[in-house]
Amino acid sequence: MHYRWLSIIPPILTILLSLITKEVFLSLFIGVLVGATIITHNPLTGFTDTLNTYIVGSLTDSWNVSILIFCLSIGGLIGILSKNGGTKGISNLVVSKAKNSKSTLFSTWLMGMLIFFDDYANSLIVGSTMRSITDKMKISREKLAYIVDSTAAPVSSIALISTWVGFETGLIKDGLSSINVDLNAYTVFLQTIPYRFYSLLTLAFVLIIIFIGKDFGPMARAERRTYLTGKVLDDNATPLVSDEVSSLESNTSVERWYNAVIPILSVIIITIIGLYINGGGLKGASLKDAFGNADASVVLLWASFGGTIVAALMSLAQRILSLKEIMEAWVAGLKSMTVASIILVLAWALGSVNDKLGTSQFIVDITKGSLPHYLLPVVMFIIPAIVAFATGSSWGANSIVMPLAINLAYQIGGIDMLIPTIGSVLTGAVLGDHCSPISDTTIMSSMASACDHIAHVKTQMPYAMTVGIVSILIGFIPAGFGFNPYISLILGIVTLIALVNLIGVKHTDEKRLSMIPIQSTNK
Numbered sequence: 001m002h003y004r005w006l007s008i009i010p011p012i013l014t015i016l017l018s019l020i021t022k023e024v025f026l027s028l029f030i031g032v033l034v035g036a037t038i039i040t041h042n043p044l045t046g047f048t049d050t051l052n053t054y055i056v057g058s059l060t061d062s063w064n065v066s067i068l069i070f071c072l073s074i075g076g077l078i079g080i081l082s083k084n085g086g087t088k089g090i091s092n093l094v095v096s097k098a099k100n101s102k103s104t105l106f107s108t109w110l111m112g113m114l115i116f117f118d119d120y121a122n123s124l125i126v127g128s129t130m131r132s133i134t135d136k137m138k139i140s141r142e143k144l145a146y147i148v149d150s151t152a153a154p155v156s157s158i159a160l161i162s163t164w165v166g167f168e169t170g171l172i173k174d175g176l177s178s179i180n181v182d183l184n185a186y187t188v189f190l191q192t193i194p195y196r197f198y199s200l201l202t203l204a205f206v207l208i209i210i211f212i213g214k215d216f217g218p219m220a221r222a223e224r225r226t227y228l229t230g231k232v233l234d235d236n237a238t239p240l241v242s243d244e245v246s247s248l249e250s251n252t253s254v255e256r257w258y259n260a261v262i263p264i265l266s267v268i269i270i271t272i273i274g275l276y277i278n279g280g281g282l283k284g285a286s287l288k289d290a291f292g293n294a295d296a297s298v299v300l301l302w303a304s305f306g307g308t309i310v311a312a313l314m315s316l317a318q319r320i321l322s323l324k325e326i327m328e329a330w331v332a333g334l335k336s337m338t339v340a341s342i343i344l345v346l347a348w349a350l351g352s353v354n355d356k357l358g359t360s361q362f363i364v365d366i367t368k369g370s371l372p373h374y375l376l377p378v379v380m381f382i383i384p385a386i387v388a389f390a391t392g393s394s395w396g397a398n399s400i401v402m403p404l405a406i407n408l409a410y411q412i413g414g415i416d417m418l419i420p421t422i423g424s425v426l427t428g429a430v431l432g433d434h435c436s437p438i439s440d441t442t443i444m445s446s447m448a449s450a451c452d453h454i455a456h457v458k459t460q461m462p463y464a465m466t467v468g469i470v471s472i473l474i475g476f477i478p479a480g481f482g483f484n485p486y487i488s489l490i491l492g493i494v495t496l497i498a499l500v501n502l503i504g505v506k507h508t509d510e511k512r513l514s515m516i517p518i519q520s521t522n523k
Helices: 006-021 026-041 044-058 062-083 086-095 101-112 120-136 141-150 163-178 185-195 197-212 218-229 241-248 258-278 287-293 298-316 323-335 338-357 359-367 375-389 394-413 415-435 440-449 453-480 484-503
Strands: none
Touching: 006 026, 006 163, 006 338, 006 359, 006 375, 006 394, 026 044, 026 062, 026 338, 026 394, 044 241, 062 086, 062 120, 062 163, 062 218, 062 258, 062 298, 062 323, 062 338, 062 394, 086 101, 086 120, 086 258, 101 120, 101 197, 120 141, 141 197, 141 218, 141 440, 141 453, 163 185, 163 241, 163 298, 163 338, 163 394, 163 415, 185 197, 185 415, 185 453, 197 415, 197 453, 197 484, 218 375, 218 453, 258 287, 298 323, 338 359, 338 394, 375 394, 394 415, 415 440, 415 453, 440 453, 453 484
C-alpha cells in the first residue's frame, strides 16, 4: 500500500518536534505513534502497535539486541576502567610530558585521541585532568573546552571500537536492509571513514591551531585576556561544574595506565581476530572476504565482554577492587548508556514504521528528477547538522536522517553514492552537535573544563563553522563527483593552515593583539 504524502508525516513531525521541544525521546516516540496510527487508521491501535509491534519488535532482531548489549557492556567496561585507576593512569602519563603551553595543549589533544572509546568519558576525563595544568600555563578555559569538545565525538565516531560503533553500524544495517542491499554494515562503516571530512578535519584543525599558535574571533579575545591578565576566565563568567566528573574518577590511590590500555587492546585484538574467524578466515576465506562476511554485531559483543573480563581480572589480581566494587562500577557504567540505548530502540522503531509506510521510496520518487546525485553528500551533511544543532543530539539526528539518506543515495546515485552519503550524515551530526548550546557533549566539555558554557559555545562555533565550510567546499562537493576523499582531506588541511595563518593572531604578538579589544566572550 502506498501512503504517498502521508508517509512523510512521521519523519517530518519528528524533526519539527525535535526543533521545537529539543526532546529527542518524545519526538521519536510521537513519530512512531503517528506512523502507526496512519497504518492502522485507529489511534488506540496505533498506540498499542507502537509499543508491541515497533518498539518491542525492534528488540526481537538478533542484530539489534546484540548491538544494544554491546553498547551497554562497553559502558560497563568504561565504568571499571574509571574506578580501577586505568584512565587516570593514562591521563597522568600524558600530563607528565607537558612542559610548556604548546606541549600542554598537544597533550590535551593526544589524551583526547587516546580516550577514543566513548565521547562522554573523553570529555569528562580530559577536561578535569588537564584543567589545573592549563591554568598554570596561562591557557584560557575557553581554549581547553574547545580542545576537549573537538576531540570527543570526532574521535569516538570514527574509532574502530567505541560506543558509537554499535549505534552507527546498527543504523547502517537497518538502512541497507530497507533497500535490500546485501552489504556488511561494519565494512560500510569502515569505508565511510575517509568521507567523514568534518570529523577528520576538526582533529587536524586543533593541531593546526596548537602548532601555528594563532587564534581568531572570540577565541583570540579569550586568549588575549588570559595572556595579558592571567585570568583564565572572564570576570563575568559562570563556570559549570559537574558531579559526573568526580563519579568517573578512581576511588583508589592506584593509577596505572596499563589497567586501561591492556583491556582496551584486548577489545581491539578480540574484534580483529573475531571478525576473521566469524567471517570464515579459518575455512580459507581471504582477510578482506572474512572481514566483509563477518557478523560484526556478534564479534563486537565478544570483544566488549572479553575486555570487561580482562579489566575485572586485572583489578582483582592487583587487589585494587573487590568483586562487589567491580560489579558496582560495571553497573554504573552500564547506566551511563541508558540514554543512548533508548534513542537506539526508538530509532529502530521509527525506521520500521517508515519502511512500512514506504517513506523513503516516496521521497525518492518525488526528488529523483529534481535533486542531482552530486549534491547528495552536501545536502545530507547540512540536514543532520541542522537537526543536531536544534536538538543537541547527534545520535538523534543520525537516527532521523540516516534511513532517508541511504534510500535516496541508492535510488538516485546507486551503490557508488552510498558510502559518501552515509559518511556525510554521520559527520554532519557532529558539526551540529559542536555548535549547539544544548548538546550533551558540549555541556560536558564546559563542565569538565569549568568553563562558562556560553563562552565555550561562542568561541567554538567560529572554528566549527570554518571547518564545516571547508568540508563542504573541498570535501563533500567534490565527493559528489567521485573525487578521491584522501586528496580532499589533504587539500582541506592545506586550506585550513592557510586560513589560520591569514586571519589568526598569535597571543604573543603585542602589535596585533592591541587591535583586538578585550571583551566578554560569555555575554
